[in-house]
Amino acid sequence: MKLIGTMRALDETRGAVRVEDVYDTDIDDLWQSCTTPERLARWIAEVSGELRVGGTVQAVFTSTWNGPARIEVCEAPHHLLLTTEPGTDDEGQLEAWLTAEGSRTRLVVEERGLPVGKLHYYGAGWQAHLEDLRRSLMADGPTHEGGWSNEKPATAWHERWTELTATYEGTEVG
Numbered sequence: 001m002k003l004i005g006t007m008r009a010l011d012e013t014r015g016a017v018r019v020e021d022v023y024d025t026d027i028d029d030l031w032q033s034c035t036t037p038e039r040l041a042r043w044i045a046e047v048s049g050e051l052r053v054g055g056t057v058q059a060v061f062t063s064t065w066n067g068p069a070r071i072e073v074c075e076a077p078h079h080l081l082l083t084t085e086p087g088t089d090d091e092g093q094l095e096a097w098l099t100a101e102g103s104r105t106r107l108v109v110e111e112r113g114l115p116v117g118k119l120h121y122y123g124a125g126w127q128a129h130l131e132d133l134r135r136s137l138m139a140d141g142p143t144h145e146g147g148w149s150n151e152k153p154a155t156a157w158h159e160r161w162t163e164l165t166a167t168y169e170g171t172e173v174g
Helices: 027-035 037-043 116-139 155-169
Strands: 005-009 014-023 045-049 056-061 066-075 079-084 092-101 104-115
Touching: 005 116, 014 116, 027 037, 027 092, 027 104, 027 116, 037 045, 037 116, 104 116, 116 155
Parallel strands: none
Antiparallel strands: 005 014, 014 104, 045 056, 056 066, 066 079, 079 092, 092 104
């Protein structure tokens, strides 16, 4: 099984997960998939709120994670930085970089501030999310028929996450 993610400790309690993949679409299309509510709802999250730098959005991910995120940087079509759960003990950062590679686009996503002992769960989750993005782009539509909520994950996402978790658990944290 090909892993597209790496995990690293930032200190004794917090760590980061970084995933990346290359998509068969141009940078503007991939940017739209990562920043507009309609496109995000096709593969990863339902998002609402103040969609501007300094604004706070509310998100419900296919994984059931839900909460606020503040938009810190939005430099279309290359860089997005969010602070998740701002002002709480669970505050973290979610950052994405997009780079054109000819007619294709590389997406790198890094989430920081995660519990070190649970990085494998997040590595598996982010890989499943990026695989869902690929399917959404190929289908030009939603990936998760039947939906999800903050209490019930998207079925296909959860099945893939379960499969990937054991593999990530056996991967060394850098």
